[in-house]
Amino acid sequence: MKRLAFYAFLIFFTLAAPFLLPDYKTQLATLWLMIIVAIAWDMTGGQMGYNSLGNIFFYGTGMYVAALIAIAIPFDVGEYTNAFSDKIYKFTDTEYFLGAFVGILGAGVFCAISALVIGYITFGLRGPYFAIGTLGVAIAAGELVSNWEWAGGGQGISLPVFPYDLELGKIMFYYMFAGTGVVLFLFARWLYKTRFGAAINAIRDDEEKAEAMGIHTLRYKLTAWSMSAFFVGVAGGISAFQLIHFEPLETAYQTINLGIFMVVCVLLGGKGTLWGPVIGAILFHLFKEVTWNYLLGWQWVALGVLIVVTVVYFKDGITGWLKLVRPEWFGIRVEAKSQRSPAS
């Protein structure tokens, strides 16, 4: 009963948030973005034990794929991205919404497929090599895209603004992010209870033994990573339309910003748990925004310190700590008094 009330409150708050806090619509949308990428990272990092530092690759690729598809439907991409102010490209409403819909879905699908390709190559790497290898993929992609003139080069791509009232646009983007986040959360919740979830947990615990038990590890790893990549790609696609303008190194393939933040969110909340990434993302986003506002110039140092402190001193995250203090919340039964007093 209590649980039902809790979920009802969450659903109500999710739906009503942009109206309750009208000044923070974009902030709340960004919060949902953090939650999406954190849960998606945890799918491979926490549940499967493959700590990727390059998941930002799917975010950036999703942005580019969504934008390029949306542009390619009505116009010629090479001309559009390299046009100067002398020629104005106007999207009609249908072109905008059709482009956004097809582009965002296409971004997810493209990222899922590219995860299969990259994963086929990089899943031969383990542990830190996998982390560095995927980081390399993300940095290389950013550098290559920023030299790719057809896709806008270093200047990036500008997309049209939302065709109606801008406040309405903010609400729409909030619901797009929130919808994707809720779908991803429910999907992960279901997935971790299935045989598939058990299999990827087995891979995390001991890959050799899992293989010996007859689990086709490569197939499971590829599937898990491409599912995670699909959602990150969709989030990237939505971001492309929300941000209107983006450029390759600082916005799309932002390796040291979002690319590392998603990992820190998960570690802060607790690796390999369902709620950990969500809690971590919320706390991290709050911390980030507060430091951004009050520590002019030093916010990056504060974030670096937060990363180091989280990793070094707080390794199980908040969920791990809660599990220690309140085990009954997680369904772990503890014998109330294991030591009987001698008098009785």
Added chain:
Amino acid sequence: MDQILSNISLLLEFPIVNLKIVIDGIMIGALFALSAYGLALVWGVMNVKNLAQGDFVIAGGYIAWWLAKNGVHPLLGVPAAFIVMWGIGWGIYRLVICRVIERDLFTSLLATFGLAIIIAQILNLIFGSDTQSIALDYPTLYFADGFIDVPIAKLLGVLMATVLAAGVITFMKVGRMGQAIRATAQDARAARVLGINTDKVYSFTFSLNAAICGAAGAIVVMVWVIQPFYGITHSIRSFVIVTAAGLGNLPGVIAAGLGIGALEQYGAHIFGIGYQQAVAVLLLLLVLLIRVQQQKRVRKSLQ
């Protein structure tokens, strides 16, 4: 595409250009090998993969640059950077690294990534985000009708890197602490049983690594440019070199360092200077791929 083809045909038409690129690459590669040696040291002894390696290099460069700006002779910046970075390395070891040694490798990787962000941002706040270098007023030597130009400053840099590397290697072979470091790398528990204070060895190793990187950075600022955010590329180069050479393979590290320097110069020549970072990273992926294939043959994974 045409640009790339014409660049390649230029290389074929004038073989002397190849020589120039290789010489340039080797002079830079000597410095890459230096910081990669430090990484291999920390990796082999403490099993910590230091992603802040490149930021140590850049920090050392800024120390030398700041001293040179205040009237100290640039060549003195190298020992100064060595000493200051030794202290900083010791502080970082005491605060962070000593708590991640026993933990899994991803923890150390992330913790040092956090450190890398902190160092780069502090440098950015203090020195600004412009690229900096020290111009040494030494003449330039010309060979082969002026096709090959070798600035004496660069030669001096290579010479200092060689002296430093030779000093560290001799110390590791002969010095009492060097022997203790090698013993700890072989088997930390056995070393502890035999009365070696491994905590001291670890802190010494990490400080030495930071100092080597700092000195390398002080040379980099004389022969090349530095910028607060160039650290990550240096770190990646170090990883490429160590992954290609393997741990504890000193000739391999030197050969890989020089080779990476030369390959990067070739990449910059063929694809244009905008691709220099991309070439460094693509080399990493290439090396990892080759290593994975090698490991697959013996049915093992790279870990």
